[in-house]
Amino acid sequence: MIDVPQLTAEEILGRVLHRDGLMLVIDKPAGLPVHRGPKGGPNLEASFDALRFGLPRPPVLAHRLDKDTSGCLVLGRHRKATASLGLLFKHSKISKTYWTVVEGGPAEDEGTIDMPLGRLNAERGWWQKPDPDGQKAITNWKVLGRGDGLTWLAMEPVTGRTHQLRVHSAAMGWPIVGDNIYGNGPRFGEPTLHLHSREIGIPISRNKDPVHVVAPAPEHMRERLKACGWNGQ
Template sequence: MTKAANEPGTGPLDIVARVLHRDGLMLIIDKPSGIPVHRGPRNSRDKSGAALEDYFDALRFGLPRPPVLAHRLDRDTSGCLILGRHRKATASLGLLFKHNKISKTYWAVVEGGPDADSGVIDVPLGRLSEERGWWQKPDPNGLPATTNWTVLGRSAGTVALTWLALEPITGRTHQLRVHCAAMGWPIVGDSIYGSGPRDGEPKLHLHAREITVPLSKNKPPVRVCAPVPAHMRDRLTACGWIASSEPGAP
């Protein structure tokens, strides 16, 4: 089930328009770039003071409590985000994530790019420093981290860009961003690990494009695809993406 591409805001009514999938156990929503998923200490809210979970009450759909996060995406990453609709469902989803049963594919536009058409990044990651909190770095003594990548397109202009499909086998914090930067092709707009700006454009070009969840042994897995966000369309088009091929496109 895929929603047609749109760019609603993050108000209570707009977040309903971002629901890509709904069943009795979970919701999958299209998270916008630029807003953190949960409340917390410094740097956890956008400039308006909001976090995405502030709007979850609008997603109860008849249940007594709002859904809760089953995992997280970075503040500046867009795309498929899973919410558990009740406590038992959230626990079941947590186990699926823990045992790597949920597969995720991200789209990224990177500066430069690999010479090959596919490959594997196997670079352990560790915390950059105590002061930097979640920030990570390649660390031979860190936690194992593996990412599969495939080239989906390349730009033909003077600015070298590559459109990648990234499949994280492990789920380390900032894994895709650090891995791409470590390979010499940082993600466009990455202000931490690349050359992106601290404020303004371009936004981070990392999008949780597709997620597959095996909820039941007796049914096919739930597969959901999130539409390409507006801020990535120009550079994806330069790399060969065709907007009319997008599900739901006129």
């Protein structure tokens, strides 16, 4: 795991991928929590004031990503927009594609994981486990490349359970590289989770096509993506 220092106004402005009157999409760095923790410390929200772009209040989170996940993060620019976005996320109307690099990998080239998830135990809070009596959890996946005992996957969560992609990958026998909770952690000498919110599609206006936003591959994943055939795009 890496810990990222607080972003300056200039740094967070440099991470804006999309901006319109309703929302922003920013490229979240791995290693920075979205919220301030009980002990304080750097967090993404603390930099949001720099993202007002003339509005009276800073934007707010429309959803969240894990501390160690990078990529597309959606912010609502005012209360009504945030409420609309929240409903779109709640009802799975927003398409999300994540890039992961996993250890080993599936034999097939694409498939669906339908595996309910439940909480591991009360002490572990958000940690999850496969649980036949748990909440429905479905992930579609597709192989984008292979190499060096690794597989590069595009994963699309149909449902939005906590840690869904991480638990599903590990339960299938191909944990995400750098997953120190569900996977083999630093076995590859990699302290950073290889899970990136690559693309998001948001149908924010009824009479317009969805807004599609793509986040560039993060620095920490590029070496292994290249080993799996990624061409740098």
